[in-house]
Amino acid sequence: MEDIEAFGARGERARLFPVLADSSKEGRTLSIVLATLAQVPEFSGSILSAIGRRSGTRTKVEAFTEVTFPKRKGDNLRPDGLIVVSTGRSKWSAFVEAKVGSAPLKQDQIEAYLRLAKDVGVDAVLTFSNEFAPLPEHHPVQVDRRLTRSVDLLHFSWFSILTTINLLAINDEIADEDHVFLLRELERFLLHPSAGLKRFDNMGAEWTALLDHLRTGGTISKNSPEALAVVSNWHSELRDLCLLLSRKTGATAELKLSPKHRSDPRERIQQDIKHLADKCHLTGTILVPDAAAPIDVEADLNTRTIRVSMKVDAPQDKAQQRSRLNWLTRQLKDVDGADVHIKTNWPGRVAQTSSTLAEARDDDTVHVHPDRSVVPTSFVVMKMVAEGRRFAGRKTFVEALEDLVVNDFYGSVAQCLTAWRAPAPKLRAAVDEGESDFVDAEG
Structure with a gap:
């Protein structure tokens, strides 16, 4: 216990089987997670890696609950x-x-813990809740920036913790069978309603208000609280989509963020609010390991349409227009082509051509240019949903988006596509082994 006493604190070691009141859901869930974190090195290593902390064979993790500071009077x-x-x-x-269920993290409480951490020499404040953040360092609660100059503020959603556990278990990253058993039991516990875990499932009242405002001819102000709330919820849903894809594929899907947005979440929010105000679009890009290309997601609030697409480079070893298109359609030969859209990009100022996959199969001249020397540079493969009623619902929008991205687009299209790669160079039969390609400089 000397590690906790060094901070002038007292507490109980985190227990796998905490003895707490039935009403203490937060305490029970946190104790079980922290106890597992301390006992399974691969689990703690994955969490520490996500926040930029190294771990190794000599790393020791201790976890405590019910932390108090008896020598500090008055603050409680x-x-x-x-x-x-x-x-x-x-x-x-x-x-x-930690917060479970619908309980939100509170700004004043977090700021108080940041001050306490600075006073007693603790390096960070780490929060767990059902709120989502694109990265652990992008906290869902805005606090006084001065408080995070010397103390880090980090966040994990419970669903991200559940996803981490699931990926460790299914990818056979843990050799110790007892540790695998612990993680499987923790996953089972977190999936039970009593643990208080929730996924993002609601765009909020501001979503409905903004859509109603647009429908009556209004515009979106970049300074409106509705725009801020909608963009914040969109970011949460994108993060949830990544976690959902991770669980479905067994690979870690991530949001594609620019270095600037990665380091400054406030800048990302402001830029996306401006894009929403100017274009009435919400956008995001998801990276899935080894997928043919990033997955672009777009919600068009004017037309109430969701679009999901991938842009793949055309094969450079095929010299004819039709050969390049056939390379793509062959990969999608088992896909229902009626609702899959293909757009062909050409070099220079040549206009983009488009059709459904079914039309391209039936008539490959749809994607042909009169100048035979011009060949496609890339293809965009897209699916969309344009159901106004589902789009307008706070929950049905989330359901429609997740179904389109995960089951419909990724499940039927994206996982079938393979990016073009240049073939290995062939041996040149004309070069005799006894001859050199180089001329002696003195000869």
Whole structure:
């Protein structure tokens, strides 16, 4: 217990089987997660890696709950947990604050823990809740920036924790059978309603208000609270989509973010609000390991249409227009082509051509240019949903988007596509083994 006493604190070690009141859902869920974190190195290593902390064979993780500071009079601050990570000669520590169900994280509480962390020498404040963030360092609650100059503020959604556990287990990354058993049991527990875990499933009242405003001829102000709420919820849904794809594919899907947006989430929100105000579009890009291309997702609030697409480069080893198109259609030979759209991009200012996959199969001249020397440079493969009623619903929009991205587009199209790769160079039969391609400089 000396690690926790070094901060002037007291607490109980996190237990796999906590003895707590039935009403203490947060305490029970957190205790079980932290106890597993301390016992399964692969689990703690994955979490630490996500926040930029190294771990290895010498890493020791200790976790405590019911943390108090008896020597500090008057503030009565009681963080839900404390994690202490020892790696050789260095140590890293974090207060933990957890919320389950619909309970939101509170700004004043988080700021109080940030001040406490600075006072007692704790390095970070780590929160768990059902709120989503694109990256652990992009916290869903805005706090006074001065408080995070010396103390890191980090966040994991419960669903991201569940996804991490699932990927570790299904990818056989853990050799110890007891550790695999612990993770499987933790996953089973978190999936039970009593654990208080929830996925993102609602775009909020602002979604309906914004769509109604557009329908009556209004415009979107980039300074409106509705635009801020809609973009924030869109970011949450994109993160949830990544986690859902990760669980479905067994690979870690991630959002594609520019370095600037990765380091400054506020800048990302402001830029997406401006794009929403100017174009009435919400956009995002998802990276799936080894997929043929990134997956682009777009919600058009004017036409109430969701579009999902991939842009794949045309094969460079095929010199004819039809050969390049056939390379694509052959990969999608078992796909229902009626609702799959293909767009062909040409070099220079040549106009884009488009058709359904079914039309391209029936008549390959649809994607032919009169100048035979011009060949396609890339193809966009797309599916869309244009159901106004589902689009307008706070929950049905999320359901329609997830069904289109995960089951319909990825399941029937994206997983069938393979990016073109240049073939290996062939041996040149005309070159005799006894002859050199080089001329002696002195000869």
